[in-house]
Amino acid sequence: MAAITSRFSSFVEGVLYRGREGHWAFIFHRVSGLAILLFVAIHVVDTSWVAYWPTSYEHAIGLYGSLPFLISEYFLFAAIVYHGINGLNIIIKDTFPSWWNKHLQANSFWKIIALSALCWLPAAYFVTLNIYNFHLCPALGGSCGGAEPPVPFAGLSITYLIVPVVSLILAAVLAYGGTFNQNVVAKAPRYVSVPGRNLETWSWLFMRWSGGLLLLLIWIHVLANALLTGAHHIDLAYVADRWAQPLNWGATFTILMLAVLHGLNGLRAVLGDYLHGQAANRAVAVVILIAWLVLTGLGAYAMFAGVQTA
């Protein structure tokens, strides 16, 4: 008599497990996270070309304005809003564990979906506008208004002041969060000597801190560049102008540093859930470390070197 174990069938049957809102939220979070990581990797590489191959950059940004890419932007922005809002939900509930209850979880999933849809609609509007102005309207032979470049956020870089302020508040809440878990009356807190923080502990803390910061930074980044400006108005001069403003440069650099690591560490977690054996996990860790060094190195060097003229 032999008991059988099939990892493949547990994976397949696991996907079919009739979990509820929490399970769906978890699956969406993984899928959206991996999709965003793929885009971030491409985006870092092609943007770094402003410093290495300026002509190729102009070609790449042209692709961003193409119809297939604009259509996939609908999905990209859906992934970004969902991953951000659901991530914030995880951060808050991890900070106040008593909020991880059945009632709130079922409720908050639908609120997250509704809120994501609400945030996605303006993004979808801008994408649709771009599709109309640059693809639909010229194809129909109309006179299209989209050719005039809008003022690319001139003088609005003060908005970035919101970021450090809100981040500080969020950081304070997270740092102080552990002491809020007073769901029972306790006279004096007891302390326990905990093991030193290992890679997994740091990774968990980092995902929450960087996630909170990225939520703000990326949304502003996407709003300012992808939506209000749009790929059709982005060229070498635009990037040079943005990077000339210290706040913009700093915000973009912070995103580069945090987003690549957040995404790759997420990938490490996803793969780690399905990989068995130390050797495989170590190999993945090494590959991910190299990918992180290459991507951030490429991006950081480009941001320090600055935009070259074509």
Added chain:
Amino acid sequence: MKFKVKIKRYNPETEQKPHFETYEVEADPGDRVLDVLHYVKWQQDGTLTLRRSCAHGICGSDAMRINGQNALACKVLVKDVVKEGGLLTVEPLLGLPLVKDLIVDMEPFFEHYRSVMPFLVNNDALPADGRERLQSPEARDRFDKGTWCILCAACTTSCPSFWGNDQYIGPAAIVQAHRFVFDDRDQGAADRLEVLGQQFGVWRCRTAFNCTNACPREIPVTQLIGEVKQALATGKLE
């Protein structure tokens, strides 16, 4: 009422892989799924193998997947999972080695349970009267929910992280650890947190929430796991 029940069957002596078998059954809407399985075993097919002991939701022997979701067969009523003429699906727990029909090997589950030292650790001398270590009702209440656990494994085998890798310690073991870590008479918290802080410890929890939904004892499993994470991150036990 009459309906069909589809049961995943596996005979290790004759089969390589499990298969489904469907039975026509008749049951009262107020019957439990366990009664339906008894009906099949006693009236139709005596080879059906399942585990159950008390049959009243206390011993935790008959956790299984009912319509794709983990539950105790003795706590789910027929009327809540199947309609007249409908189809009820019963499968063994996921992520543990399958022994036969609805029986899985629980040893990996109990191995994780033992790893968190599920017993009171206190090396102080006994109180003067030599009887018990007194505890305030508030302090007792702090870990009350964890004591509801009956070790049925419905939570651990509903967890995507555990399906992916059975080295993950799993929700049930974390709940058991919570029960002692937050007990103010206990002195073994540091040792337990050492185990829980490892690669396959508490950080593998992705808050997918299946465990809380699956628990037949209404334990807020994800919350307790969250409290252990906070304890590990801050070193503070409220």
